[in-house]
Amino acid sequence: MSLYRNILWFIKGMREYTRSGFENASKSFAAKDLDVSMVGRSFMITGANSGIGKATAMTIAKKGGTVHIVCRNKEKAERAREEIVSASGNTMVFVHVLDLSESRKVWEFAEAFKKEHTSLNVLINNAGCMVNQREINSDGLEKNFATNTLGVYILTKCLIPLLEKSRDPRVITVSSGGMLVQKLNPDDLQTERAQFDATMVYAQNKRQQVVMTEFWAKAYPKIHFSVMHPGWADTPAVASAMPQFYQLMRDRLRSAEQSSDTLIWLAMSRVTITFPSGLFFQDRQPVSVHLPLAWTHSPRKEVKAFMRCLETLAISVKHSEGDNI
Secondary structure, three states, rough: HHHHHHHHHHHHHHOOOOOOHHHHHHHHHHHHHHHHOOOOOOEEEOOOOOOHHHHHHHHHHHOEEEEEEOOOOOHHHHHHHHHOOOOOOEEEEEEEEOOOOOHHHHHHHHHHHHHHOOOOOOEOOOOOOOOOOOOOOOOOOOOOOOOOHHHHHHHHHHHHHHHHOOOOEEEEEEEOHHHOOOOOOOOOOOOOOOOOOOOHHHHHHHHHHHHHHHHHHOOOOEEEEEEEOOEOOOOOOHHHHHHHHHHOOOOOOHHHHHHHHHHHHHHOOOOOOHHHEEEEEEEEEEEEOOOOOOOOOOOHHHHHHHHHHHHHHHHHHHHHOOOOO
16 A cells, blocks of 8 residues: 555656646636735744745745744854845844754743744744654654654644734644655654654654644634645755755756745735635645545544644653753
8 A cells, every 4th residue: 555655646746746736736826815915914934044934934024024933053044034134125034043853942932932922923834854864852752753743743832822812823834745655653653663764754744744733723713724735845955855856856846936835825815714724735725635545544533642642742841851941
């Protein structure tokens, strides 16, 4: 079955996820959807110093929004801020230094942000990683899982109270079409038993993000949740994490601007909230989170077990080495 999924996913990817796939899809985009002002609205974007995150931050800043860019590298973040301010003329761009793989620090950052700010309209979970060897972070957690899943969980869950009291709150998570080849595996979240394959670990993390989004959409109806696939993007992260794929496909990869289009549309357009919360989007359209006959659906009890596990891990990390919050 996994071979079937992989083949079907690659065929789908060559047709839809490439630059030509975007060009075909964009013929039906309505330009007026993004003819909006973001003055008075605040956005938090993780991983915004390059690629999709930076392109998104740039567009939002040009529309007048307040942008909080959250990055692990202060120097790169400051350079990105300078470029964004220079191009947009908008000085309401703020840098926050945070490594999402350091789970306890995510708690500390989110709690501090809530105390310092009275509003957050949109949270964009864009940062991610693909560490090719199994590594453990300072909290004893596998690094891909800590960054892509638990970091997103902690940041989102902690900021929900702030989002709920803000106008038209939204949470958008950048997932990947790679999640289509994975079924949620709540019994081995940190790849402790299975053979470590970074590509499949990443795909599993991205499936976990979709499951979290669907769960939160039902649990927090005041907030509009969505998850999206940017297509196959020509970004520094892809070139670094998947060099062979990048070399093979680089002439077909989407630009950062093309890959960020749906993310920007979900963050800014009024059309977005006419769709139900919790959907998975690709090129401004909701699409299925499962391949045909791929058997990747999860029973409700497995989803609940997964979410309980995340909550348990998040709480244990929060109180590790003393509660500094």
